[in-house]
Every structure is written in C-alpha cells, then in structure tokens.
C-alpha cells in the first residue's frame with residue numbers, strides 16, 4: 633500500500649513552494665560537506681532533493697540517490713536528471729550494501745511516527761549501507777519544545793514565481809500538553825491567487841536522546857558523534873536538535 637503523505641508534500645502547488653518556504657535553512661551547511669566527501673549517498677525522505685542537487689551542482693562525481701513517497705516533491709527534484717530519484721518509503725527500500733552515507737534531513741526522521749515504522753526504516757537503512765557506512769540525521773529535542781513556537785504569529789511569507797504573496801502559518805492542535813510522544817499540528821497556506829487556503833495536517837514523533845540511542849543500538853548502529861545544533865555544539869539537555877552520526881555495526885557485533 634502506498635504511503636500517505638501530508639498535503640504539504642502531496643499537493644503539487646505546495647511542493648513547488650517548498651524550497652522557497654524553507655529558504656535560508658542552516659542544516660545544509662552541516663550536511664553538504666558530508667555529502668561532498670562521500671562517494672555514494674542516499675537521501676531518505678529527500679523531498680524536493682535540494683541537498684543532492686546542490687551536491688551535484690557543487691561537483692559531486694559519485695552516486696547520488698534520493699528517495700521519497702511524495703510524487704509532487706520528486707517532480708520538483710527531477711529538474712536534475714543526473715541524480716537517481718526513487719518513489720518509495722523508508723521502510724521498503726530495496727538496497728543492500730549500496731551506500732557509504734545515508735542522510736535524513738529537514739526532520740524527515742520525525743515523520744516516522746510508530747515504533748514499528750521506525751524499526752522497519754532503521755533496518756532498511758542499515759541494509760542499504762556498506763559495512764563502514766554512516767547514517768546521519770537529526771530529530772528535534774523534545775526538551776526544547778519547538779512546537780511552542782509553531783504559532784500563527786510566527787508565520788512565514790514569501791512571494792511566488794508569479795509575484796503573489798504566499799503565507800504559511802502553523803497552529804498546534806493540542807497546544808497545552810505534550811503527550812511525551814507526538815505533536816500534531818495544522819499548517820495553513822494562503823495566497824490571494826487561490827480560491828481557498830490549503831490546509832496540511834501533520835503528526836511528528838519527538839524522540840528523546842535515550843530513545844534515539846536505544847532504537848539505533850537495536851537496529852545495529854553505533855553512535856559516532858552527536859551535536860546539539862548546526863554549529864556542532866555539544867548535545868545538552870536543552871539543545872534544539874539531536875544531530876546524530878551513526879555507523880553500521882557488522883552483524884557479528886550485534
């Protein structure tokens with residue numbers, strides 16, 4: 633059965649705006665050098681594929697492959713034909729021993745909500761990596777409570793290719809309590825050029841440091857390094873991000 637993705641990724645009009653709405657993001661300064669230094673790279677939940685497109689444009693000569701279950705996002709990615717773009721979800725990836733680096737960026741890891749889904753995705757990533765391969769990803773640290781800033785007064789506005797204003801505003805569905813597991817929210821996109829606003833509902837998983845370590849260990853990964861922000865600051869209890877560099881342990885070490 634095909635993975636159901638949020639409207640933010642499945643609606644062609646919203647997918648076309650994704651890169652503009654996320655412009656100026658700080659994470660590519662961390663990920664791009666890792667990609668450039670590695671011969672074969674898989675980006676899981678690649679979305680519009682901007683990271684891999686930047687890598688190819690920057691002279692990456694090796695294998696670059698992006699996977700995503702949202703056709704509309706991959707349509708944006710496909711402006712670059714010299715990269716493999718694969719429709720699919722993390723858990724059902726087909727590769728064995730194929731990539732030296734797997735990344736999940738833009739908090740794509742947090743779309744994996746259920747434990748079973750997370751375990752299946754980590755197993756597939758483990759299989760896809762070569763023996764000394766690394767898996768690098770980030771998840772928002774629940775103790776930093778990022779969702780408290782997902783309010784309409786922190787809306788982002790851009791101007792689209794036709795000169796129309798587009799506004800993106802977040803509202804958390806249950807603003808007062810965090811259930812220790814997930815946060816659900818609605819993003820409202822509006823533009824004077826549309827008949828009605830476009831609404832996207834999402835649920836993201838918030839795993840703490842110990843839970844991340846437990847799942848990785850269970851899946852056969854060793855944590856090489858962890859950071860708390862995109863400047864590689866040490867991970868602390870209140871860091872905004874849990875950024876993890878993990879390597880594939882050989883089966884005999886599990």
Ligand SMILES: C[S@@+](CC[C@H](N)C(=O)[O-])C[C@H]1O[C@@H](n2cnc3c(N)ncnc32)[C@H](O)[C@@H]1O
Nearest residue numbers: 637641677678679702705721722737738740743
């Ligand atoms: C917030 S976007 C991040 C996109 C991109 N990695 C970035 O850094 O901009 C999350 C992406 O995860 C994808 N996604 C949703 N469910 C997924 C799954 N089960 N496996 C892999 N990707 C998934 C969505 O389609 C979407 O493109």
